[in-house]
Amino acid sequence: MKRSLALVLALTSGIALSAAAQSLPAPAAAPAAAAPAGPAKVAVIEFQAAVSSTNEFQREIGDLQKKFEPREVALKAQNDELESLTKQLQAQSASLSDAARATQTRSIDEKKKKFDRDVEDYRNDTGQAMNDAYSKVAAKVFDVLAAYVQQQGYTVVLDASETQQQAPVVLYHAESSDISKAVVEAYNVKSGVPAPPPQPVSAPAPKPAAAKPPAAH
Numbered sequence: 459m460k461r462s463l464a465l466v467l468a469l470t471s472g473i474a475l476s477a478a479a480q481s482l483p484a485p486a487a488a489p490a491a492a493a494p495a496g497p498a499k500v501a502v503i504e505f506q507a508a509v510s511s512t513n514e515f516q517r518e519i520g521d522l523q524k525k526f527e528p529r530e531v532a533l534k535a536q537n538d539e540l541e542s543l544t545k546q547l548q549a550q551s552a553s554l555s556d557a558a559r560a561t562q563t564r565s566i567d568e569k570k571k572k573f574d575r576d577v578e579d580y581r582n583d584t585g586q587a588m589n590d591a592y593s594k595v596a597a598k599v600f601d602v603l604a605a606y607v608q609q610q611g612y613t614v615v616l617d618a619s620e621t622q623q624q625a626p627v628v629l630y631h632a633e634s635s636d637i638s639k640a641v642v643e644a645y646n647v648k649s650g651v652p653a654p655p656p657q658p659v660s661a662p663a664p665k666p667a668a669a670k671p672p673a674a675h
Contacts, residue, residue, distance in 0.1 A: 501612040502631040503603065506619040508638045509596045513651040518591040520654055522584070529580055536573045540566065602645045606637065 509515055547554075547562050554562070607615055618631065646653075 498613045499611055500614045500616065500635060501607060501610075501637045502616050502618050502635045503638045503641060504619050504636075505596075505599075505603075505617045505638075508642050509592060509599050511638075511642050512595060512599060512649070513646045513653050514598075514649045515591065515595045516654045517651055518595065522587050522591065525587070526580070526584055529583075533573070533576060533580060536569070536576065540569055540573060543569070598649070599641065599645050602648060603637075603641050606641055606644055610637075612637075 543562070543566050547559070547566065551559060603615070615637075616631070618636075
């Protein structure tokens with residue numbers, strides 16, 4: 459169950475992360491007198507990946523898995539019921555009257571519509587929860603980033619996040635200019651949140667899909 463929830467979160471996280479990142483305030487420009495003399499010192503960070511790598515954000519994801527697991531279990535039960543009713547109708551179709559077949563088909567259709575609505579609500583709620591979690595952590599990571607670049611004397615920071623909706627800003631950068639890991643480590647120290655325990659690896663479960671009932675004759 460946790461694996462399928464992770465898949466749903468992965469589907470929604472791209473939009474959530476992009477929207478959250480776009481809502482972050484731009485770094486305040488330092489006074490001209492405080493700018494170091496000489497050539498610009500440029501740093502690169504994959505900001506969205508850095509936020510997602512923090513211990514605090516990983517903890518938030520674990521909390522979301524626990525929060526939404528009961529709803530996921532309920533959705534699986536609905537899907538299992540739909541599959542069972544569909545197979546039963548297919549097996550009995552030849553022996554049913556037109557009226558009985560139509561009645562069972564309508565019942566399955568109604569359950570399928572409710573299931574689809576519940577899935578959509580689930581996706582919307584998990585997406586919003588993911589967005590909220592990211593925004594909360596991202597704002598604090600941004601503060602750590604601003605302090606770090608000032609301490610290290612950087613004058614420009616470029617975001618190399620691959621999920622940006624606009625064209626990539628960074629086409630190439632040397633590994634030595636990437637401060638993503640350093641910012642994540644600095645944030646983990648400041649937040650005091652320990653690294654989450656490793657999760658057991660399991661094979662991804664196939665996505666369930668309810669079969670379509672036969673058309674009424």
